[in-house]
Amino acid sequence: MKGHLDFLLLAAIAREPRHGYAVAEAIRESSDGAIDLAEGTVYPALYRLEGAGLLSSSWKTVGGRRRRIYRLTRRGRRRLEQERNEWTAFTNAVQAVTT
Amino acid sequence: MKGHLDFLLLAAIAREPRHGYAVAEAIRESSDGAIDLAEGTVYPALYRLEGAGLLSSSWKTVGGRRRRIYRLTRRGRRRLEQERNEWTAFTNAVQAVTT
DNA sequence: CACTAGGCATAGCGACGCTAGGTGTCAAGC
DNA sequence: GCTTGACACCTAGCGTCGCTATGCCTAGTG
Numbered sequence: 001m002k003g004h005l006d007f008l009l010l011a012a013i014a015r016e017p018r019h020g021y022a023v024a025e026a027i028r029e030s031s032d033g034a035i036d037l038a039e040g041t042v043y044p045a046l047y048r049l050e051g052a053g054l055l056s057s058s059w060k061t062v063g064g065r066r067r068r069i070y071r072l073t074r075r076g077r078r079r080l081e082q083e084r085n086e087w088t089a090f091t092n093a094v095q096a097v098t099t
Numbered sequence: 100m101k102g103h104l105d106f107l108l109l110a111a112i113a114r115e116p117r118h119g120y121a122v123a124e125a126i127r128e129s130s131d132g133a134i135d136l137a138e139g140t141v142y143p144a145l146y147r148l149e150g151a152g153l154l155s156s157s158w159k160t161v162g163g164r165r166r167r168i169y170r171l172t173r174r175g176r177r178r179l180e181q182e183r184n185e186w187t188a189f190t191n192a193v194q195a196v197t198t
Numbered sequence: 199c200a201c202t203a204g205g206c207a208t209a210g211c212g213a214c215g216c217t218a219g220g221t222g223t224c225a226a227g228c
Numbered sequence: 229g230c231t232t233g234a235c236a237c238c239t240a241g242c243g244t245c246g247c248t249a250t251g252c253c254t255a256g257t258g
Contacts, residue, residue, distance in 0.1 A: 003245085022205095094106070094134070096131070097126050
């Protein structure tokens with residue numbers, strides 16, 4: 001999943017604010033199981049994205065379980081658009097080479 | 100370019116047998132500069148693919164310069180098809196998550 | 199009570215590709 | 229004749245990045 005992780009995470013959170021576990025779940029489900037991120041992949045990445053100012057987080061307790069809810073910052077939204085453009089350019093390039 | 104390198108190399112050589120330098124050049128040109136592989140990326144990868152039985156190579160001297168020409172083996176062709184399928188599945192999955 | 203699902207966190211490893219350096223030929227320009 | 233740049237190959241070593249493995253905690257279910 002190398003190199004495209006941030007794009008996936010940002011996109012999943014852009015749909016609606018989520019906590020880490022739910023992000024992984026959402027990605028797994030909307031990709032029909034094709035993309036199944038380990039927790040050890042998701043949590044450090046979210047932490048990093050927050051450190052980079054692309055996400056902000058807040059704690060919420062639901063049914064005795066604490067959740068860290070992430071949402072996109074303005075910079076995060078901009079980054080997502082950029083990631084989307086890069087993704088398009090990348091797939092077009094690969095397509096051009098491999099057809 | 101992580102994870103997709105083999106696909107690109109196999110596809111470029113599948114079009115026609117090439118030597119390392121020409122492979123990088125072909126990929127750069129057909130991707131319109133978007134994918135520009137360093138030689139330190141290409142040569143070890145070709146060597147690895149040959150070791151895996153997906154490519155075979157032969158030396159040729161053209162104008163005093165020696166070239167190592169690579170071509171796909173039968174296994175290489177099969178692998179290319181597999182890579183193509185995986186690429187399609189992967190892009191579909193990312194598309195599903197990010198739209 | 200044990201087990202599963204939900205939920206967060208992180209140390210450490212391994213894969214992978216790139217950086218940076220090296221060798222050598224040939225053609226063109228000063 | 230010397231330098232520069234394109235052509236062509238090769239490799240040691242590094243850095244990034246994501247995943248494995250593990251630990252901790254709560255709530256619900258058989």
